[in-house]
Amino acid sequence: MSQHSQVGGQDELITAQPLYTPIKRRSFFMYAGATAGATALILAGCSKDDTNNNAPTPTPGGTGASVSLGSGDVGVLNYAYALEQLEAAFYAQVVKTPASDFQGSELAYFTQVASHEAIHRDFFKAAINRDAPGKIIPGLNPNFTSINFASRASVLGAAKAFEDLGVAAYNGAGKLLKTAAYLVIAGQIVSVEARHAAYVRDLLDTTGTSFAGDDQVDPTTGLDKAMMPVDVITAAQTYVTEKLDASTVGK
């Protein structure tokens, strides 16, 4: 079932996003969790097509101005700043136009998560401007046309994908840092992202194990995912108008 769903999801993506190559799509699904990632995207895509014929056709990410994240430690900080901008913009929209079918304390939780991500974004901006004047990337324009903010399922699916991707991104970028103080900060933030990820996964779960499910934490080694910047940006590019270049991050 999930195999068919994934193929269907890819077909939709091909129509919507001609710039996406098959390899990149595949790596996104691998890292985001095959079934869950595909389901989230399908839910987002289908709800537009099936329930609202007047909805705008999703526009592809990465078709705007080109932005290099830079090199060395500043590149890693800009990389984190880019991801935090994305997360902060996403949760700001979640809070601004909450899904009508949010349950219990979900909106109150997401309001706090939105603050955490906004703090991370603003902190990186301040730190980069202080430590590397002139090297900061511009504010990015998010592209959330593939997310249906009116739908709890679409929002939770996207939140899960963002949080798991953020955890894998920080885990992979840690060893690229040459300054211990930056590593400490990255460590302080990634565990909060992991807490968010586990919380969002728990909202979607009935089994009790999804918070650190076998699709995310290798059941043999007990290790969470770690991804390198180029792979993370490939997965995140859909949600950013600018074309991001992470090829020199940490180098």
Added chain:
Amino acid sequence: MNLFKIIDQLAEVDADVLGRFDSRRAIFSSLGTAAKRSALAATPLFLGALFQKAYAGTTATAVEVLQYALALELFEQDFYGKVKASALYTAASAADKAAVDQIKKHEDSHVTLLKGAISGMGATPVSGVTFKAAVFATLTTFKTGPAATSQLGIAQLLEDTGVRAYKGRAGELLGTDLLTVALQIHSVEARHASKIRTMRGQLAWVNPGDDLATHPVYTSGVTAGSNPGQFGLAVPAYTTASPVENNTTQSGVPITTGLGTTYSASDAAAAYDEYLQVAEVLDNSRAGGLIGA
């Protein structure tokens, strides 16, 4: 002793391990005849030399960090083992039991992984780190009631301690592949902490409103002494207390007022977890006081 198996285990910890050697084949072709190979490969000294060469310059620190990580994982593994053997666990809901099982599975995996890596680097893994049976016997509920006497209350303290402890040693692995592994374990501990907190009806992140907010696990400093020597753990020099979890200043930046937008102290504290040093983690006010027979 199977050399390939050890290298494979190490490769799970350190994806570049095979790159550190010329290649699996080259290790053996450089050793001469088959007889010599099997004789050498069976020698621990040979293995130690091989791995010390592969990790030249990083071995001593890396082993110490891994031993510390293993001690904490053994401690957690034993705690969840005791939970799973208890009547309170048996009476818990299916979903709650599944969550505990999933966490225990990860702690088991971490123990196996770290033991393999430490052995592979020529050292003897620490052992016998257990949760005090007398303290465990005082835990009278599964997840309800006062945190101090509930199994998941203590689980929350252990997981949040683990998250702080891994952070405290990341700097010593700067720029290494072992750092990646440590981070990959670290974020799993954070996922565990989040889940345990949710099961207890607490927020998923550390915040000033926690029922356990004033527990030493969320403050810092060495106050009650410790006896780390019993496990042969090396304790790095300790001089200054780590930041407390309610800290709202990061990298010299006041988060509540210094970012252009005003943020609440609660959000500023919750947006960042804080590290703890070894001496603080092993202090008897925290994990040190719960480790024992």
